[in-house]
Amino acid sequence: MGSPQPPPLAHVFRGTFVHSSRSEPMEILHEHLLGVDDSGTIVFLEQSDQQEQLAKKWGFRTSDIRELSNYEFFMPGMVDTHIHAPQYSFTGTRVDLPLLQWLTTYTFPTEAKYKDSDFAEEVYTRVVRRTLKNGTTTACYFATIYTDTSLLLAEILDKFGQRAFVGKVCMDVNDSVPQYKEITADSVRETERFVKELLEKKYPRVQPIITPRFGPSCTEDLLHALGNLAQAHDLHVQSHISENEEEIKVVEKMFPAYQNYTELYDKNKLLTSKTVMAHACHLSEEELKLFSLRGAAISHCPSSNFSLCSGILNVQMVLKHDVKLGLGTALGLDDVIGNFEVGKEFDALLINTKASDSPFDLFSADNFEDTVQKFLYLGDDRNISEVYVAGKQVVPFSSSV
Ligand code: GUN
Ligand code: FE
Numbered sequence: 422m423g424s425p426q427p428p429p430l431a432h433v434f435r436g437t438f439v440h441s442s443r444s445e446p447m448e449i450l451h452e453h454l455l456g457v458d459d460s461g462t463i464v465f466l467e468q469s470d471q472q473e474q475l476a477k478k479w480g481f482r483t484s485d486i487r488e489l490s491n492y493e494f495f496m497p498g499m500v501d502t503h504i505h506a507p508q509y510s511f512t513g514t515r516v517d518l519p520l521l522q523w524l525t526t527y528t529f530p531t532e533a534k535y536k537d538s539d540f541a542e543e544v545y546t547r548v549v550r551r552t553l554k555n556g557t558t559t560a561c562y563f564a565t566i567y568t569d570t571s572l573l574l575a576e577i578l579d580k581f582g583q584r585a586f587v588g589k590v591c592m593d594v595n596d597s598v599p600q601y602k603e604i605t606a607d608s609v610r611e612t613e614r615f616v617k618e619l620l621e622k623k624y625p626r627v628q629p630i631i632t633p634r635f636g637p638s639c640t641e642d643l644l645h646a647l648g649n650l651a652q653a654h655d656l657h658v659q660s661h662i663s664e665n666e667e668e669i670k671v672v673e674k675m676f677p678a679y680q681n682y683t684e685l686y687d688k689n690k691l692l693t694s695k696t697v698m699a700h701a702c703h704l705s706e707e708e709l710k711l712f713s714l715r716g717a718a719i720s721h722c723p724s725s726n727f728s729l730c731s732g733i734l735n736v737q738m739v740l741k742h743d744v745k746l747g748l749g750t751a752l753g754l755d756d757v758i759g760n761f762e763v764g765k766e767f768d769a770l771l772i773n774t775k776a777s778d779s780p781f782d783l784f785s786a787d788n789f790e791d792t793v794q795k796f797l798y799l800g801d802d803r804n805i806s807e808v809y810v811a812g813k814q815v816v817p818f819s820s821s822v
Pocket of ligand 2: 503505661
């Protein structure tokens, strides 16, 4: 008797795969075969000359293989470590004020509208579709203070198949827009309800994340309770830190007993190896050392930092202190996604560098590395012909969503 046949594969692709590995920042693998099983896991990535043995072992036929053309390649899906879903409605506008004034003039009044589920459904559906279409296979979302529409965002994410963390925003201080804040005890109770109800949905790839907005929006009591909640359920945490100098001064004034902003989060159990803090432009070396010690990550947001003139993150300094840094990584998912290693889930973009409406041109002198680079610098969703999350094709959108 021979060994039993494994279940049929969901996909076998043959062509070029571009990713980064521990040893190489960019690896271009031409003439390779990649197999994905029906749980969405990559089961092999080998040179095409291994086809016969692989076909025997995994039980696929030549006709099951999807052949890429020589101007297509697969790359890993993109990860957005910090995105505010409700702010998508005004993205690209209203960047004429510094952070604190921007929050009170535009952001808080807009977020207050997400009590309305029809409004929330429209914007949340659009942000999920737009980001998926642009190749974001994983995103870490801030929603708003409203539990029900934050749960609605999670439902929409599950429906469209994006991998995500979703945070119900917590804030119990807001003197400028008092209608957009919570009572401390309600914020904690609603966060518990949010986490419980989201976990009960058992969405395979949408998880809750504890989300105190930032120092100036929270009392110490709220931070303390959220830290305990994160610890009790071993949850991820996201917030903002040291984005602009005025914000830091407010934090110093509100919390004089703490040495610095990082200590405020740390002493309240919010700085852990499952924490991602956005911006962090003005952290001292001492604070970076604490980030490193706790294994907490920084989400670098250069576009926002420039738009609101908040500051410039010294990336070299962050890396020197061995702090995890992501434009789009460091969510602690590196053993699940990030490249095409066997055992990881297949989150991938099929790139067509010669799409009919491609925003860039290729010339005979371009080698493949140039082609990849042109896509990275000049390409957009017109070049992203298909998007996969855990082996499931999520773009083009299925007619059922
Ligand atoms: N700090 C607290 N809330 C926000 C927000 O919504 N956007 C940015 N950029 N910084 C914040
Ligand atoms: Fe933010």
